[in-house]
Amino acid sequence: MAGKHLVVIGGGAAGFFCAVNAARINPELKVTIVEKSSKLLSKVKVSGGGRCNVTHACFEISEMVKRYPRGGNFVKKTFHQFFTTDTIQWFKERGVELKAENDGRMFPVTDSSQTIIECLLKEANRYRIEILMNKEVRSIRKEDTGFILTTGNEHQLAADYVCIACGGYPKTGMFDWLRELGHTISDPVPSLFTFNMPGNPITQLMGLSVEKARVKINGSKLEQEGPLLITHWGMSGPGILKLSAWGARELAALNWQFSVSINWVPDYNENTLRERLQEIRFGMAAQKIGNKNPFGLPGRLWEFMLEQAGANKDMRWADFPAKAQNQLIRLMVTGAFEVKGKTTFKEEFVTAGGVNLSEIDPSTMMSKKIGGLFFAGEIADVDGVTGGFNFQNAWTSGYIAAAAIGNQS
Structure with missing residues (x-):
């Protein structure tokens, strides 16, 4: 797989988790994160009043899936591959201990979201992940050799794999670039x-x-x-x-x-x-x-x-x-x-809606319509109630996409 290139669209929790894990699983993979704003991991920063509600202390999949108004059947499949226990372990291996509060929400013991941000940035640095800021991907074209991504300033990027992890959109028109790829979108409505x-x-x-x-x-x-x-x-x-x-x-x-x-x-x-x-x-x-x-x-x-x-x-x-x-x-x-x-609710903006789940393979997070195209996080039609459930979906989906990409020969 020498010289293969993964481009992750979105510098949030799901995007970073996909990028750092794919690069770790396959050191020969070139990984680029493209973020449309001037900020990385902005939702991680404000979550839980600046403490970052990383996940929820729920260790039974059958119980956990009840916290997802949309996508419960989908996450029932994905959680078998990467669950709350794996999230806790992943951060622990990188020196970040999590603690559970009485209501089940889990935070870093430092009570600071900066701990999570620094951990993810350190991983990105360790695996030499390229990060491009202030670049919004406007279109994706599938070619025989891979993908061509065009950003707002007509800058083009070539990729062998693309993971779309740019979060939810508040307006249905903002999904048009994904409809052009042949995907069906459940119209977004506010949640939380x-x-x-x-x-x-x-x-x-x-x-x-x-x-x-x-x-x-x-x-x-x-x-x-x-x-x-x-x-x-x-x-x-x-x-x-x-x-x-x-x-x-x-x-x-x-x-x-x-x-x-x-x-x-x-x-x-x-x-x-x-x-x-x-x-x-x-x-x-x-x-x-x-x-x-x-x-x-x-x-x-x-x-x-x-x-x-x-x-x-x-x-x-x-x-x-x-x-x-x-x-x-x-x-x-x-x-x-x-x-x-x-x-x-605060800055914890969550939408219901996104790419129709029947078009995504839960075992790889790959599009069933376009080979090599993956989804992670809220861009898919999955959303949880408040309490760390949306982040757990971000870690899970990001990890599954990373494993599928990293392990492809």
């Missing part, structure tokens, strides 16, 4: 976004979080449970983000105008909550209802709900009117909120 609730009084409680809430999109089967954060524009937190990922296509079709109902105490339903409140009325009869709520809710949220239910927080439990009590039960178990629009 927060819910905007302009003018809703709940936003007065911004910064307040609840450890566990159940959120349901009214009129659909979409429902998720998890931590919820109230922001100055609406609602965020893992429960909302998971719901946005699973509902990405459905919510885009609604133009992000819909209503949600929230159960702030998901261990209760309307009937069991009513029974519990009756017990509290007798047990705490002389105490003020605003003093302390028996459900572990944040104090400000409890006071807000009492106010919305038309109850005076200085009232005693014994004097709590039935009408206000019924209203409080509804607010706690099926509180309805109108959502009008979305906001991208």
Whole structure:
């Protein structure tokens, strides 16, 4: 394979992982990374609040695949070749230890994304990988001898193998250069976004979080449970983000105008909550209802709900009117909120959509339409919920493409 050339399009996690592993597996391979911007590994840098959520401490493939709203069946096959355990081991062998937090997210023990960036750059340097910045590939032409890539400034590159790892695109037109190769594209829609609730009084409680809430999109089967954060524009937190990922296509079709109902105490339903409140009325009869709520809710949220239910927080439990009590039960178990629009979650921009998975071989990440053309990361129609799942797909797909290219004679 002397003199063969791999060009990787995209200097992100998937692109770097493909490049460094292909060069390691086959030292005679020339590897070039082409990055359209002036920054390398920019998503790695901002992920997890600058700590880089490398992967998730999930060691069963059957469990892991449940975290991918799109591409679950595909990653079930790819994870058999390179999984979370392999990611942890790969970084460990290069001096980077990872640690798991209570929610399963895994970070470098340094708590700095720079550790991951430096590790990947060091590998690229070690294997003499050429890195071209500020060059956007506009077209790929397949020829008998390989590929010709043309960038925005009409610069041309010849390659024997191409791995497309440029991440997802927000607009369908941006995929046209891949459609020209004969690939089918699932139109992109945003995934992982927060819910905007302009003018809703709940936003007065911004910064307040609840450890566990159940959120349901009214009129659909979409429902998720998890931590919820109230922001100055609406609602965020893992429960909302998971719901946005699973509902990405459905919510885009609604133009992000819909209503949600929230159960702030998901261990209760309307009937069991009513029974519990009756017990509290007798047990705490002389105490003020605003003093302390028996459900572990944040104090400000409890006071807000009492106010919305038309109850005076200085009232005693014994004097709590039935009408206000019924209203409080509804607010706690099926509180309805109108959502009008979305906001991208931090810089962790994720899209649902990309190259149709039926056109990619999961055992090699090679195009089923064009030999020598590979895909890695979010350019394929795979996306995970928040928590390290998108990065794991990047490492896995990048590694599989690298192994397939590096091992070709």
